[in-house]
Amino acid sequence: xxxxxxxxRKRVEVSPARQDMPLLYVLREDLGLVGTRFGCGLxxxxxxxxxxxxxxxxSCAKPVWSVAGKSITTVEGLGAPDKPxxxxxxxxxxxxxxxxxxxxxxxxxxxxxxxxxxxPTRKEVAEALDGNICRCGSHNRILRAVEKAAAIIxxxxx
Amino acid sequence: xxxxxxxxxxDNPTLGAWVTFPAPGKVTIFTxxxxxxxxxxxxxxxxxxxxxxxxxxxxxxxxxxxAVTPNEGYTAGSMSMQAGGVALAQACAEIRAMFxxxxxxxxxxxxxxxxxxxxxxxRGGKTTGYDYWTLxxxxxxxxxxxxxxxxxxxxxxxxxxxxSARLDLPAKVFGQASFIHDVTLPGMRHARVVRQPSRGAxxxxxxxxxxxxxxxxxxxxxxxxxxxxxxxxxxxxLDAAALAAPNHVVWRNTEKPMTLxxxxxxxxxxxxxxxxxxxxxxxAPQGRERxxxxxxxxxxxxxxxxxxxxxxxxxxxxxxVWTHCQGVFPLRAALARALKLDASSITVRHVQGAGCxxxxxxxxxxxDAAVIAMQKPGVPIRVRWRREEEFxxxxxxxxxxxxxxxLVAPEGKPSDWTTEIWSGNHNGRPGGGNSLLAEEALPDYVxxxxxxxxxxxxxxxxxxxxxxxxDIAQKRIVHHLIQEAPVRVSSLRGLGATANIFALECAxxxxxxxxxxxxxxxxxxxxxxxxARAVIEKAAAMAKWDSAAPSxxxxxxxxxxxxxxxxxxxxxVVVALEAxxxxxxxxxxxxxxxxxxxxxxxxxxxxxxxxxxxxxxxLKEQVRFDDGVSSIDWLxxxxxxxxxxxxxxxxxxxxxxxxxLGVGEVSAGPTAAAIGNALSHALGVRIRDxxxxxxxxxxxxxxx
Numbered sequence: 001x002x003x004x005x006x007x008x009r010k011r012v013e014v015s016p017a018r019q020d021m022p023l024l025y026v027l028r029e030d031l032g033l034v035g036t037r038f039g040c041g042l043x044x045x046x047x048x049x050x051x052x053x054x055x056x057x058x059s060c061a062k063p064v065w066s067v068a069g070k071s072i073t074t075v076e077g078l079g080a081p082d083k084p085x086x087x088x089x090x091x092x093x094x095x096x097x098x099x100x101x102x103x104x105x106x107x108x109x110x111x112x113x114x115x116x117x118x119x120p121t122r123k124e125v126a127e128a129l130d131g132n133i134c135r136c137g138s139h140n141r142i143l144r145a146v147e148k149a150a151a152i153i154x155x156x157x158x
Numbered sequence: 159x160x161x162x163x164x165x166x167x168x169d170n171p172t173l174g175a176w177v178t179f180p181a182p183g184k185v186t187i188f189t190x191x192x193x194x195x196x197x198x199x200x201x202x203x204x205x206x207x208x209x210x211x212x213x214x215x216x217x218x219x220x221x222x223x224x225a226v227t228p229n230e231g232y233t234a235g236s237m238s239m240q241a242g243g244v245a246l247a248q249a250c251a252e253i254r255a256m257f258x259x260x261x262x263x264x265x266x267x268x269x270x271x272x273x274x275x276x277x278x279x280x281r282g283g284k285t286t287g288y289d290y291w292t293l294x295x296x297x298x299x300x301x302x303x304x305x306x307x308x309x310x311x312x313x314x315x316x317x318x319x320x321x322s323a324r325l326d327l328p329a330k331v332f333g334q335a336s337f338i339h340d341v342t343l344p345g346m347r348h349a350r351v352v353r354q355p356s357r358g359a360x361x362x363x364x365x366x367x368x369x370x371x372x373x374x375x376x377x378x379x380x381x382x383x384x385x386x387x388x389x390x391x392x393x394x395x396l397d398a399a400a401l402a403a404p405n406h407v408v409w410r411n412t413e414k415p416m417t418l419x420x421x422x423x424x425x426x427x428x429x430x431x432x433x434x435x436x437x438x439x440x441x442a443p444q445g446r447e448r449x450x451x452x453x454x455x456x457x458x459x460x461x462x463x464x465x466x467x468x469x470x471x472x473x474x475x476x477x478x479v480w481t482h483c484q485g486v487f488p489l490r491a492a493l494a495r496a497l498k499l500d501a502s503s504i505t506v507r508h509v510q511g512a513g514c515x516x517x518x519x520x521x522x523x524x525x526d527a528a529v530i531a532m533q534k535p536g537v538p539i540r541v542r543w544r545r546e547e548e549f550x551x552x553x554x555x556x557x558x559x560x561x562x563x564x565l566v567a568p569e570g571k572p573s574d575w576t577t578e579i580w581s582g583n584h585n586g587r588p589g590g591g592n593s594l595l596a597e598e599a600l601p602d603y604v605x606x607x608x609x610x611x612x613x614x615x616x617x618x619x620x621x622x623x624x625x626x627x628x629d630i631a632q633k634r635i636v637h638h639l640i641q642e643a644p645v646r647v648s649s650l651r652g653l654g655a656t657a658n659i660f661a662l663e664c665a666x667x668x669x670x671x672x673x674x675x676x677x678x679x680x681x682x683x684x685x686x687x688x689x690a691r692a693v694i695e696k697a698a699a700m701a702k703w704d705s706a707a708p709s710x711x712x713x714x715x716x717x718x719x720x721x722x723x724x725x726x727x728x729x730x731v732v733v734a735l736e737a738x739x740x741x742x743x744x745x746x747x748x749x750x751x752x753x754x755x756x757x758x759x760x761x762x763x764x765x766x767x768x769x770x771x772x773x774x775x776x777l778k779e780q781v782r783f784d785d786g787v788s789s790i791d792w793l794x795x796x797x798x799x800x801x802x803x804x805x806x807x808x809x810x811x812x813x814x815x816x817x818x819l820g821v822g823e824v825s826a827g828p829t830a831a832a833i834g835n836a837l838s839h840a841l842g843v844r845i846r847d848x849x850x851x852x853x854x855x856x857x858x859x860x861x862x
Binding site: 020021022025028029033034035036037038039040041042044045047074075076078079080081084088091092095097098099100101102103104107123125126127129130132133134135136137138139140141142143 | 195392770803806
């Protein structure tokens with residue numbers, strides 16, 4: 001039986017021959033969604049973070065059969081250049097990144113945080129991102145960008 | 159009239175090698191420097207925009223491609239702006255002058271009457287109907303740079319000096335293909351390498367059937383001598399096979415690093431090549447106090463967030479390699495040697511990877527792919543290292559021992575200074591000393607002679623920043639280069655500067671304390687360089703430095719200063735922290751002087767990055783050995799987390815009239831020392847060995 005789930009609100013089907021494949025590889029290779037990055041394959045660095053039914057989860061060691069029927073959001077599902085998500089806009093405004101390899105996973109972790117807590121403190125933002133490794137040292141810009149996005153979202157919702 | 163050309167322009171003097179006008183309204187600039195996350199491509203576009211008088215939006219940047227870009231060696235040593243940027247600016251200035259002259263000739267006026275606005279030629283501010291693109295056919299860019307045409311004076315620069323958004327960031331924020339890991343080629347096959355457990359290990363036997371069983375999918379073996387690669391179409395199957403493989407391969411002649419070798423002190427008893435830079439060391443005169451202290455730094459990992467990746471295709475006698483390494487031309491030369499090909503039959507193209515901060519596994523992954531591709535003509539090969547493979551096999555920053563000896567004059571100032579260093583070499587890059595890993599496994603491998611250290615003319619390796627910039631009558635460096643290393647060693651951001659500045663600037667604090675002086679006042683009393691004084695005073699003012707803050711309260715502040723390589727950017731850093739058995743960084747202030755700054759926000763980003771990375775090194779990082787490298791993932795090699803990062807304030811001293819100075823590596827060294835000094839202030843005990851772990855803090859508190 002094919003494995004069916006949704007990615008960025010589109011229904012996708014994966015052949016049963018691929019059922020043990022990590023979700024990350026299915027996203028990148030089968031679906032061409034390369035925004036979710038491979039960092040370790042050990043669920044340690046957060047580069048491969050996606051939302052699964054709204055929860056931030058690492059996709060590098062999660063067999064694709066385990067997401068059957070679920071709803072996945074990747075960084076590509078947040079927004080696009082012509083319609084950026086407030087987080088993406090805030091990251092550009094704050095120039096929050098250096099090499100940028102970690103950013104997809106961080107944007108996803110931040111999205112999950114703001115969905116459950118629209119008014120996080122700096123400490124809460126930092127703790128929500130502790131599962132994501134940034135090696136270039138862009139941390140403070142990223143923290144500022146998430147706070148800024150939270151403010152934009154609050155204003156838009158007000 | 160000809161004048162000397164800035165270095166990279168002298169090496170690549172044809173103007174058309176730097177700039178072309180490929181289509182109406184479009185400018186392409188070519189740089190040998192590569193994007194490593196430091197924003198170099200954006201800065202290059204800014205430089206060209208100003209010198210050519212075109213908007214940044216018209217400019218495309220081609221970077222790091224042996225087929226099309228100038229050869230600028232490595233993107234390293236904070237030299238991109240200082241050398242590569244100045245070369246590009248000079249080429250652009252000369253090209254602009256040639257177009258002005260051509261337009262003047264066509265129009266029949268003096269070129270002094272003409273100006274350029276976004277590529278269009280204006281006369282007296284009015285359009286002439288000519289632009290770069292209409293004139294391009296008549297201007298021969300195949301000529302040699304003359305070096306005499308003046309670049310714009312800093313006061314006339316409008317794009318340079320203004321923060322410019324990074325050109326590469328949008329793609330990364332929207333999750334678009336940006337990295338080498340995202341490159342796919344038609345018919346591409348994935349590969350993993352079963353690595354030699356140590357250098358010189360000899361293959362006895364391989365149980366291919368067992369490895370195939372672990373893959374649970376069809377895989378193919380590609381072997382040559384001690385080189386074993388697994389090929390397939392399914393990455394996770396290859397990962398499983400590669401993970402299982404070491405249990406099914408028998409090697410002899412293996413020599414794995416031992417625990418005792420993980421500490422820098424191991425270096426002290428090793429054979430070394432010794433040299434002294436500076437006058438001989440005097441005996442301590444009667445009545446003169448002699449200060450001596452020893453500081454250490456362990457092996458560190460680059461620990462890029464993306465494991466190394468390389469692609470290669472051998473087709474019709476030509477090898478094309480895609481890599482995220484720092485030097486496409488040196489890699490091409492190394493591949494030519496390893497594969498016995500002529501360099502002209504190899505093209506090496508840079509594609510971005512995650513930040514590397516020096517010589518990581520990128521070159522080796524590219525070589526892996528190339529070796530396999532040579533055996534599989536026509537098939538594109540992609541090798542992606544596993545996380546554990548990256549930690550185990552990337553070249554490490556060498557451990558260092560730094561001993562400081564100073565003779566102290568009666569008023570408490572140093573009159574004679576010795577920095578004595580024991581270190582492996584920082585020069586393991588292709589073209590330096592190391593061979594490529596895959597090359598070492600090939601049947602006809604001939605070991606290369608041991609690497610020398612990075613020459614002093616390039617800022618030195620282990621000796622980088624070993625000489626204090628302070629006013630001291632006599633200074634010398636005693637350097638013990640240790641050729642024997644438990645693991646491959648090479649360059650990491652700052653090379654020897656991290657350990658040396660940690661040692662020097664902690665020692666200066668210790669000398670200040672002996673003299674009963676405030677550490678900043680003490681430094682100012684032995685500093686005459688006005689730019690050094692300016693950053694020291696600025697950082698102190700930013701942090702509202704309190705000379706009277708008592709020591710030993712658990713709350714500490716520390717200061718440190720350096721000028722990177724004693725010739726690049728200046729930085730002074732103040733750190734505030736709290737410490738009991740653990741250290742919590744609270745705030746870091748940094749004042750820097752980088753001369754003419756191209757992209758101020760880019761510079762601030764680099765300075766912040768250097769501070770955080772250095773804090774991570776100093777508080778957490780050490781590559782550990784236990785019958786091999788035992789720091790193999792993010793649990794066994796933890797780095798600083800978001801919740802552990804301090805607030806950071808940066809100030810750039812405005813020295814626009816001065817030449818641009820590299821900044822990528824300037825903040826890390828002083829940050830390391832300022833943390834050491836702040837910890838000493840907080841606890842009242844001095845820890846001279848990195849990292850500043852809980853175990854070391856507890857031990858020093860108990861000893862006290």
